[in-house]
Amino acid sequence: MNALEIKQLSKSFPGFQLDHLSLTLPNGCIMGLIGENGAGKSTTIKLILNLIHKDSGTVTILGRDNEDHLTLTKENVGVVMDDVGIPDYLTAKQVGKIMRHTFHNWQDDVYAEYLKKLSIPTDKLFKNLSRGTKMKLGIAVAMSHQPKLLLLDEATSGLDPVVRDEVVEMLSDFTRDETHSILISSHIVSDLEKLCDYVAFLHKGKLLLCEEKDRLLEEYGILHCTAEQLHELDADAIRSKKESPYGVEALVRREAVPDNFSISPIGIEELFLFVVKEVR
Numbered sequence: 001m002n003a004l005e006i007k008q009l010s011k012s013f014p015g016f017q018l019d020h021l022s023l024t025l026p027n028g029c030i031m032g033l034i035g036e037n038g039a040g041k042s043t044t045i046k047l048i049l050n051l052i053h054k055d056s057g058t059v060t061i062l063g064r065d066n067e068d069h070l071t072l073t074k075e076n077v078g079v080v081m082d083d084v085g086i087p088d089y090l091t092a093k094q095v096g097k098i099m100r101h102t103f104h105n106w107q108d109d110v111y112a113e114y115l116k117k118l119s120i121p122t123d124k125l126f127k128n129l130s131r132g133t134k135m136k137l138g139i140a141v142a143m144s145h146q147p148k149l150l151l152l153d154e155a156t157s158g159l160d161p162v163v164r165d166e167v168v169e170m171l172s173d174f175t176r177d178e179t180h181s182i183l184i185s186s187h188i189v190s191d192l193e194k195l196c197d198y199v200a201f202l203h204k205g206k207l208l209l210c211e212e213k214d215r216l217l218e219e220y221g222i223l224h225c226t227a228e229q230l231h232e233l234d235a236d237a238i239r240s241k242k243e244s245p246y247g248v249e250a251l252v253r254r255e256a257v258p259d260n261f262s263i264s265p266i267g268i269e270e271l272f273l274f275v276v277k278e279v280r
Helices: 039-050 072-074 092-098 108-117 133-141 161-174 188-195 213-217 227-232 268-279
Strands: 004-015 014-027 028-033 055-061 077-080 149-153 182-184 198-203 206-212 219-225 238-244 247-253
Touching: 004 039, 004 077, 004 182, 014 039, 014 055, 014 182, 014 198, 014 206, 014 219, 028 039, 028 188, 039 055, 039 108, 039 149, 039 182, 055 077, 055 213, 072 077, 077 247, 092 133, 092 268, 108 133, 108 149, 108 161, 133 149, 133 213, 161 182, 161 188, 188 268, 198 213, 206 213, 213 268, 219 227, 227 238, 227 247, 238 268
Parallel strands: 028 182, 028 198, 077 149, 149 182
Antiparallel strands: 004 014, 004 055, 198 206, 219 247, 238 247
């Protein structure tokens, strides 16, 4: 059973369309949803949670349709949205008391440990917390009721590098249990590159690529060469290219390039930029 299956998911708004999105998140894995602002990342997560109604397609969470099992979704899915959604006049301590009566599997001791580890004040009003601390509180809540799937929308946004590293470590520890999975969107691609098993590239509502991260990094590389040298290659070897007066930088499939060419490794962010350029 997969943690999440999305098939042909579509949603139209004025000026935007999420267009027949299909992806699968296996149990025990972390998938990074990468895309520029307005690409459809938040729309996708809201559709998974049935917060907005889809036009077509299906969403299956832990083997069950997301429209038919809302109670299951609440209990087994931890959620952190860009807008955390905690009322302004609650403290972290009060939030814990409310969540104790909201989730059957709420763990007071786990919540207290997260508050301590993330340096979240227990008696300060939510409205008076910094954006980063608000996000940390949302993460603490999401991870304290034994969820099997975490959905995180820009959850590392507003966090300083040290805390981001702590959160990335916490999320990695979460998926050491093979029944736990994470779908996380972020514009901080370096976090996703460290964290994720799979990456999915969204651009203007379309899924450009969805694959195992390590397989992508093994398959593709960067070739620096002249325009004449590039013409020597089979067209199927070249995925995208950037030309300048100083030469050519091309995204290539390693196995299709002769051994006499020197290919540099590529990172996920650079790969995303090349793939987006390909469709423009």
